[in-house]
Amino acid sequence: MSDKTITFTIDEVEVKARPGQTIMEAADEAAIYIPRLCSLKGLSPFGACRVCTVLVNGRPQSSCTQPAAPGIVVENASxxxxDIRQDIVEMLFVEGNHFCMFCEKSGNCELQAMGYRLGMMEPKYPRLWPRRELDASHPDIFIDRDRCILCARCIRASREQDGKHILGFLGRGPHKRVTPDSSDGLVQTDAAVADAAVAACPVGSLMRKRVGFGIPIGQRKYDHRPIGSDIESGAEVPDERK
Amino acid sequence: MPGEKANPKAPANVTAGKKPAKAAGVQKKAASAAAPKTQPLEMVQPAAAAAKPKPKIATVSMAGCFGCHMSLLDIDERILKLVELVEFNKSPIDDIKVFTSRCAIGLLEGGCCTDENVHNLQEFRKHCDILVSVGDCATMGGVPAMRNMITLKECLDEAYQNGPTVYNPKNLMPNDPEIPLILDRVYPCHEVVKIDYLLPGCPPSADTLYAAITALLFGEPLKLPYELIKYD
Structure with missing residues (x-):
């Protein structure tokens, strides 16, 4: 195994990877944090959000999907x-309707935490105020598409971890949205409150009902420490769902 | 689109530490009156500060809930230090209704949902060196902007005709000329006039406001710690 170890550099720091690992996986093990939203430990890489974009030998690549290769030069924390990542996060904010002030995910939201980490005060782009439909048909969970960032984490978790295949994308471009596989809404599917898909949502889009605002301000996940702190401190790659 | 379109490319970023050109003037006014800019606030001599004219602050609540003003009052006993440093001009805090002199800093609460808000905001731009959008309503529209996804007609119909609790047998719509004209949607301040700094939060905490105001008064680059910038 050791002779197959891949060696490359991230911001001039030597990093080792096993064959088959992505740049992000190798970086995580080396306590280097690459910002990400659509990537979640345990799910197949997807490359939807592009927040984890790094420069590989000068070319932009999403580090969650790009395999580590010997001798590559990766630029990350420049x-x-x-600026590119902040632009992407700002675009995610203006594309949806993100009202942090009354969102029950606030404080535990990865999109919001990414805004904090990157120093965003307010998106520089004008907000689009799209009109999106809420699916509150299910007794225990709801889909608030205003807050959806189309990361596909729920879709992948439903397929790969729940084995249910009950969520998918519908439409293209600005009309693209997460939808259950029933025209009568989430209530007509096998969706259950304990599904990995529900826990996988990084924002307040696929949410459990009746548990909002349970954690007081000051004790929420990102109240005191920026997202990515645990990776940077060398801890094991966290499951962002917990 | 009401008013002059701000430069949408770059709403000023408080943490960026970049100072608008006019901040130097404020620094001169504040720092020369009070102390060298590195001197901590506790060291300010009240007598010395009183001897020279203090920089003036104006505040306004437009399409907001006065929560950000309440947060400003939440600075507790530090408000005594603040009144040694500054004088309030047009503001709900002292109930001065019109500008009586030029102001160093204008604190804006709330976005624009009526023509009166737009007029108010333009007055602030005219009379203040630095404008700070304080709170989510000023920076992005906030709760009032929930109507931005709905057309104005649908909104008014729901409020005055179709709503489940509406009793309006004559089918009247508010149209008194005394009532400010409602805009097609709620605009954040930086889409109406140029804004120098943005402070998100609902409301921004008292610590955030105090740190921001004192940094502006002393002309210091503002580097707020992680915990002081929140969107909620």
Whole structure:
């Protein structure tokens, strides 16, 4: 195994990877945090959000899907990549209707935490205020598409972990949305409150009912420490769902 | 689109530490009156500060809930230090209704949902060196902007005709000329006039406001710690 170890650099720091690992996986093990939203430990890489974009030998690649290769030079924590990532996060904010002030996910939301980490005060782009439909048909969970960032984490978790295949994308471009596989809404599917798909949502889009605002302000996940702190401190890659 | 379109490319970023050109003037006014800019606030001599004219602050609540003003009052005993440093001009805090002199800093609460808000905001831009959008309503529209996904007609119909609790047998719509004209949607302040700094939060905490105001008064770059920037 050791002779197959891949060696490359991230921001001039030497990093080792096993064959088949992505750049992000190798970085995580080396306590280097690459910002990400659509990537979740245990799910197949998807490359939807592009927040984890790094420069591989000068070319932009999503580090959650790009395999580590011997000798590549990866740029991660530079100012230009920070600016690109902030632009992406700002676009995610203006594309949806994100009202942090009354969202029950606030404080535990990965999109919001990414805004904090990247220093966003307010998106520089004008907000689009799209009109999106809420699916509150299910007794225990709901889909609030205003808050959806189309990361496909719920879709992948439903297929790969729940084995249910009950969620998918419908439409294209600005009309693209997460939808259950029933025209009568979530209530007509096998969706259950304990599904991995529900826990996988990074924002307040696929949510459990009747548990909102349970954690007081000041004790929420990202109240005191930026997202990614645990990876940077060398802890095992966290499950962002917990 | 009401008013002059702000530069949408770059709403000023408080943490960026970049100072608008006019901040230097404020620094001169504040720092020369009070102390060298590195001197901590506790060291300010009240007598010295009183001797020279203090920089003026104006505040306004437009399409907001006064929560951000309440948060400003939440600075507790530090408000005594603040009144040594500054003088309030047009503001609900002292109930001065019109600008009586030029102001160093204008604190804006709330976005624009009526023509009166737009007029107010333009007055602030005219009379203040630095404008700060305080709170989510000013920076993005906030709760009032929930109507931005719905057309104005649908909104008014629901409020005055179709709503489940509406009793309106004559089918009247508010149209008194005294009532400010409602805009097609709620606009954040930086889409109406140029805004120098943005402070998100609902409301921004008292610590955030105090840190921001004192940094502006002393002309210091503002680097707020992680815990002081929140969107909720």
């Amino acid at each position: 100012e230009r990549l920070h």
